[in-house]
Amino acid sequence: MFLRNTRLDLLRFVGVTLVMINHLEISGSTFLEQVLRRIWVGGWTGVDLFFVLSGFLVSGLVFKEYKSESSFDPKRFLIRRGFKIYPAYYLFLFTAFTLRYILTPTHTVYNSAEGLLNESVFISNYLRYNNPWLWSICVEEHFYFFLAIALWLLITYKHLRFRNLLVIYLLFLCVGLFFRVQNYFQYSDYNFDRDYSRSHLRFDSLFFGVLLSYIWNFKPSYIQKITSGKIILLIGSLVFISCNFIFPRPENRWIPVVNLSLNPIFFGYILIFFLEYKKERPFLRTNILATIGKYSYCIYLFHGFVNHVIKHFFSGYIYYILYFSISIAVGIIVSKVIEYPSLRFRDKFFPSKSKVALLAK
Numbered sequence: 001m002f003l004r005n006t007r008l009d010l011l012r013f014v015g016v017t018l019v020m021i022n023h024l025e026i027s028g029s030t031f032l033e034q035v036l037r038r039i040w041v042g043g044w045t046g047v048d049l050f051f052v053l054s055g056f057l058v059s060g061l062v063f064k065e066y067k068s069e070s071s072f073d074p075k076r077f078l079i080r081r082g083f084k085i086y087p088a089y090y091l092f093l094f095t096a097f098t099l100r101y102i103l104t105p106t107h108t109v110y111n112s113a114e115g116l117l118n119e120s121v122f123i124s125n126y127l128r129y130n131n132p133w134l135w136s137i138c139v140e141e142h143f144y145f146f147l148a149i150a151l152w153l154l155i156t157y158k159h160l161r162f163r164n165l166l167v168i169y170l171l172f173l174c175v176g177l178f179f180r181v182q183n184y185f186q187y188s189d190y191n192f193d194r195d196y197s198r199s200h201l202r203f204d205s206l207f208f209g210v211l212l213s214y215i216w217n218f219k220p221s222y223i224q225k226i227t228s229g230k231i232i233l234l235i236g237s238l239v240f241i242s243c244n245f246i247f248p249r250p251e252n253r254w255i256p257v258v259n260l261s262l263n264p265i266f267f268g269y270i271l272i273f274f275l276e277y278k279k280e281r282p283f284l285r286t287n288i289l290a291t292i293g294k295y296s297y298c299i300y301l302f303h304g305f306v307n308h309v310i311k312h313f314f315s316g317y318i319y320y321i322l323y324f325s326i327s328i329a330v331g332i333i334v335s336k337v338i339e340y341p342s343l344r345f346r347d348k349f350f351p352s353k354s355k356v357a358l359l360a361k
Contacts, residue, residue: 006290007274011053013293018046020303020327023133024320025311036320042245044196047136048205048263052271054140055147055209056216062151063217064354072155074148076350081144083346084297088339089137092301093119096131099305125197133304135197142199143206162214169211172204173261180257190250196260205264212268216275226269227276234273237266292328298339299331306330 022043026033058081066072093116100111115130122142125135150168154160183195195201215222226233240262249255292299306327314322 005275006287008053008057009290009293009296011049011271011274011293012296013289015046015049015053016293016296016299016303018043018049019133019300020307020324022046023304023307024323028316038245041248042242044249045241045244045259045263045267048260049267049271050136051139051202051205052209052212052264052267055143055206056213056268056271057209058144059147059151059210059213060217061352061354062147063213065352066155066160067217068354072152073353074152076353077148078144079350080346080352083342083350084339085137085141087342088298088301088334090120091334091338092305093131096305100130125193125199131304132192133300135193137301139197139199139202140206143203146203147206147210162211162219165207165211165214169204169207172207176201176204177257177261180260184253184257190253195253195256201256201260204261208264208268209271212272216272223272223276227273230273233269237269237273240266241270292332295328295332295335297331298334299327302330302334303327 018039020043021036021039024036024040026037026040062072062077065077097111097116104111111130112128115124115128118124118127119129119131119134119138122138124131125138129135151160154164179198179201180195187194244255244259244263247255303323307323310323310326311319
């Protein structure tokens, strides 16, 4: 039995909206465009939010299975992840490659067979790619395999403890920080692929979500202690996250060193506070924003290609409106036609062993 959490869907909406704005080409200087340009500066943090959410939710499924069955089946876990990720992902790769070939049949760097192959096996965040935004899907795919192996070992050998998970997180943080600092001193320019998209630079974000999920599932009293009446911590988290929207990455090369390390921690606190907040408000109930967030995976997959096409034919407000509306519409359609039927097939033939779980990504 799976329960959909509206608050998590709202956070998904925030994440995918930030990313979509970050990929806008803003040409005008109206008040709205100035607001969009400010959000654009820090819109990349939407992926940081998604990483923490992903680590929290996906590991939560493992922890619930462990609590229910006193064991964990990594093979079933990866199969179930595959049914979630692969159908819509490979549909997108085929559709984007085919349409680009028809529209621009000449061989280009953005539609190479090599890029298609790299994206098909989830290594395009290290090698050549056709669709640059898919780097985050590669990072998550690498993480799923690591998580399955790591948690299986910890559960099998009776070492699933907060201390051990904390050690793993700190190791990822130190590895990521080492390479971020190395890049900072070795290079004088800004390079997204080098400084942001490699898996070894981002695993700490995902694993911080795992750490929070363990506390959420096994130490709920700790959650209450750090969130009850701690509005000052929430404000501090929001203030730090807002810094990402003030300082542009290309002109501030300390951001991949400092903010990539700390964003997950502050997003994690916002996530926990959001889930633990007791007072119900209208915006926390089912609404159109949460509904859009429900389809965020497929919206994310297709938004970059939609943007690439739309911006060649339109500009200004028409471009903005068509980009957002078509991306959302395509994402919802693909989710209903491909993603959710695949999940129903998965749940029929590879049902979850946990009795009750929040619906993950």
